[in-house]
Amino acid sequence: MYERFGELFPKPMQRLYEQMLLHSDVELDEKRLLGFVLLMSIAVGVMVSIYSNIFFYTNHAIMFVVGFALSEAFFFLWLSFSADAKARRVDRMLPDALSLVAANIRSGLTIDKALVLANRPEFGPLQQELQRMGKEVLTGSDLKDALKGMQERVRSLTLARTIELMVHGIESGAELADLLEETGEDLRSQEMVQREVRSNVFMYAILIFIAAAFGAPLLFGVSTYLSQMLSSFIGFTSTRSIAGSALSISLAQSSISSDFVFLFALVSLFASSISSAMIIGVLTTGKEKEGLRYVPVLLVVTYAVFLLTRYVTENFFGNMLPI
Numbered sequence: 413m414y415e416r417f418g419e420l421f422p423k424p425m426q427r428l429y430e431q432m433l434l435h436s437d438v439e440l441d442e443k444r445l446l447g448f449v450l451l452m453s454i455a456v457g458v459m460v461s462i463y464s465n466i467f468f469y470t471n472h473a474i475m476f477v478v479g480f481a482l483s484e485a486f487f488f489l490w491l492s493f494s495a496d497a498k499a500r501r502v503d504r505m506l507p508d509a510l511s512l513v514a515a516n517i518r519s520g521l522t523i524d525k526a527l528v529l530a531n532r533p534e535f536g537p538l539q540q541e542l543q544r545m546g547k548e549v550l551t552g553s554d555l556k557d558a559l560k561g562m563q564e565r566v567r568s569l570t571l572a573r574t575i576e577l578m579v580h581g582i583e584s585g586a587e588l589a590d591l592l593e594e595t596g597e598d599l600r601s602q603e604m605v606q607r608e609v610r611s612n613v614f615m616y617a618i619l620i621f622i623a624a625a626f627g628a629p630l631l632f633g634v635s636t637y638l639s640q641m642l643s644s645f646i647g648f649t650s651t652r653s654i655a656g657s658a659l660s661i662s663l664a665q666s667s668i669s670s671d672f673v674f675l676f677a678l679v680s681l682f683a684s685s686i687s688s689a690m691i692i693g694v695l696t697t698g699k700e701k702e703g704l705r706y707v708p709v710l711l712v713v714t715y716a717v718f719l720l721t722r723y724v725t726e727n728f729f730g731n732m733l734p735i
Contacts, residue, residue: 413447414443414444414445414446414447414448414451415441415443415444415447416447417446417447417450417451418441418442418443418444418445418446418447418448418450419443419447420450421446421450425446426442426443426446427442429442429445429446429491430442432488432491432492432495433445433491434564434565435494435495435498435499435565435566435567436491436494436495436498437494437498437537437540438491438494445487449483449484449487452483452487453479453480453483453484453487454480456479456480456482456483457475457476457477457478457479457480457483458476458479459479460475460476460478460479460482461473461475461476461479489701489704492701493705495567496567496699496701496702498537498566498567499566499567499568499571501536501537501538502536502537502538502541502566502568502571503568503570503571503599504603505534505535505536505538506538506570506571506574506596506599507596507597507599507600507603508535508596509530509532509535509538509542510574510592510593510595510596510599511592511593511596512530512532513526513527513530513592514588514589514590514592514593514596515589516529516530517588517589517592518589523555523582523588524546524549524555527542527545527546527549527555528542528545528546528549528550530542531543531546537566541562541565541566542562544562544565545558545559545561545562548561555582556579556582556583559575559578559579560575560579562575563575563576570599574595574599577591577595578591578592610696610697613695613696614695614696616695617692617695617696620688620691620692620695621688621692621706621710623688624684624685624688624689624710624714625685625710625713625714625717626713626717628680628681628684628714629681629714629715629717629718629721630717630718630721632677632680632681632718632721633677633717633718633719633720633721633722633725634721634725635673635677636670636673636674636677636722637722637725637726637729638725639670639673640670640673640674641729677718678715678718681714681715681718682711684714685707685710685711685714686704686707688710689703689704689705689706689707689710690703690704691703692706693705693706
């Protein structure tokens, strides 16, 4: 059943999901997954539309589209994060694997046997890729083709460049042991530099998180309540006269309601949380997408601080006006 719904997606989308499933080691057919995602997204869109209309009186069609799009984005990001997590684990173990391969070559083994014997359980996904590559070589596949196949299964720029270097070294007859040993040392040095950079910008990421999760909701919480209080005050004074005087106070009501200001604050906080999370992702990992994992935490903290600020402000100023 799921396959039929999955066929409704365009071919480029099917190929994209097929590639992401390959990168993330999820053993599912892309059409079956796309069909499941489509049905699940429709169900989520219907539920969001119904409950949002019950509690917030929103438009059914708009909220259905929002729920559907969020569900689709969730599954897509889940696959993307899985592929990136696998690539990070491979990159972390790659220097040690290269050193082990170099040691095997120096002991007299050929490059294919050195690669096959280099798989260790602590290498994680890299061990699985080395085992798969070894099976392909033992069944008659060319070593260079097996290496390129491993490159296609892992979405890692570091691994891709390392394999290209190994293939070029094999073709040119270079001393592979020294080449792999030096490459492993370079990767370790690169990782140390990246850690130092991340530690230097970590404080900026904390400041952005504090500003987005606490600063913005505090200001919006106070300002939205003050807007509501001033609107009520204007409505209260517009029908009364100053005591002991014939002068009446007539203040025009604002065309912008306090409900609109409250809704604007909610939308602004939502947008600022997403943008702040993406900036944090750029600072910590160099990828905007990696910051999206912080969005749920930011949204929960932001809206909690916003509502708590309005509650405290209302209790503090609630009895100041006779309205």
